[in-house]
Amino acid sequence: MMISRRTTLAALAFSLLAGTAMAADTIKIGVNEPLTGAFAASGTYVVNGAKIAADEINAKGGVLGKKIELVIEDNKSNPTEAASVAEKLITSDKVPVLMGSWGSSLTLATMPKLEEYQVPMLVETSSSGKITTSGNPFIFRISPPSSVEADAFEPIAKKLGLKKVDFLVINNDWGRGAAADFSKMLKANGVEVGLTETMDQSAQDMSAQLSKLKASDADTIMVTSAVDQLTLLFKQMAALGLKKRVITTGGSQNPDQIIAQAGPAADNTMHLTTFLPWWPEKTPNPEATAYFLGEWKKRGFEFAGATESFRGYDGIRTVAAAIAAGGGTDPASIQKGFWKVDMVGLNGPIKFAKSGPAGKESGQSKPNVYLIEITDGKVKQVQLGG
Incomplete structure (x- = not known):
């Protein structure tokens, strides 16, 4: 019985080590979205779009030879919670990059945490002008400010x-x-x-x-x-x-x-x-749009969600492009990589121009409207x- 118990413990230890090694072999992306509260429907759509992008990227071999792993957290449509979620993702989950946080108040609340820990974040939805003009060099936004x-x-x-x-x-x-x-x-x-x-x-x-x-x-x-x-x-x-x-x-x-x-x-x-989404052929990237909408339908999601979910899809694809362009999986490399991104999203070119005070510029892309x-x-x- 003692031998059997030792064997079981050894097997468990090996399993834990293997799991840790496997986790280390992925690139974590923190996803900070409202999954409950006033903005839950929209946040859920964005997360589902993000999952489609992650699956597509991983099916093609991942980024820099590694699969990407989404670490998804609920900010509960609350600014205080959004800031706490950002800190948890950075300090506990050790993510080198984030995507979030849907609403402008939610995103603005997370921004001091990004500066404190020097970790970049892709903003997929928020439109407040303050997000890219307040002097935060860790912010890169693909949605249009108002x-x-x-x-x-x-x-x-x-x-x-x-x-x-x-x-x-x-x-x-x-x-x-x-x-x-x-x-x-x-x-x-x-x-x-x-x-x-x-x-x-x-x-x-x-x-x-x-x-x-x-x-x-x-x-x-x-x-x-x-x-x-x-x-x-x-x-x-x-x-x-x-x-x-x-x-x-x-x-x-x-x-x-x-x-x-x-x-x-x-x-x-x-x-x-x-x-x-009603006219894929009119979008800037018809092939990508057709793939995304086809996958959205295949997963049983309602077509109505496409107008929100594409943000999560383009957001994760942009983060992956930044990781590849930066050539590393640490926050500093990914931050530099964002400035090199040049791709076509579902709603237009994604390329970041500098916005905000000199020396502390955020990145702002300009989609079609x-x-x-x-x-x-x-x-x-x-x-x-x-």
Whole structure:
């Protein structure tokens, strides 16, 4: 019995050592996303897109001869939790690079941790201008900041003939930043800016704000919020008989999900987005788009999630490209590698330009921006942004 016990213990020890060796033979990528809380649906889509990219990369041999391993953590849609998750991924899980953190407030909360530990992060969704202008050299973003989105919308705004615009935005860095950047662009083009109403990210009843907007003489309302809250808004607008032009910003609207949840209340609403899954042939990388959408469908995910999940897919592909370009698996090599990335994502070229104060620049890529409209329960493309 003693021999048998020793043999069992030896086998267990060997198994643990083998497991450790196997783990060391992978390149860990920390994924910091909201999997519960107000932004859970969006964060889950991003994570599922990231998994498709990781599987594709590993099937092709990985990066630098190693497989990549996603270490996924839930930031619970909470900035404090997002910062704690970033620290855990860096100090406990020993990841040399991260992707995150969906919302701007979540990403801004993690940024001091990146500087403290000198670990780079790929930002796949957040749009607050502060993310790339505050002087954090460990930030590399593939989603457009609201200023870039506003600039891309400028020629579209002229064609739409906007006269006066009100804003209804989520009361955080993302929403307030969008209102500020779009207001600046509109005023520069002779468009009057009226009310700016805010709402908490968990708010269910926006009737007070909507009543003010209905009484305003603005012809257009620009809205910045996540998909579930947008669904509630459109239903409440319909109930109030508010029939002004509505344009949402931020590229996180999930038009198909809105159609499914809001029904006819979503008709005639317009949405700025950065990906066209409805027309793969019109995307900058049709072959990659077709593969991604095919894999998304094969895994049984709803098509509606594609407008969010592609961010995770492009994000992990960009991180892998940075690791390869940097030639090493340590944070400093990967940080340098990001500046060498030059690829075509599902929504346009991914190549980082410097943004922010000299010597501490962040990296910002510039994706395509599109305006789509929901008409009779279907998505149609309206304009391509600049």
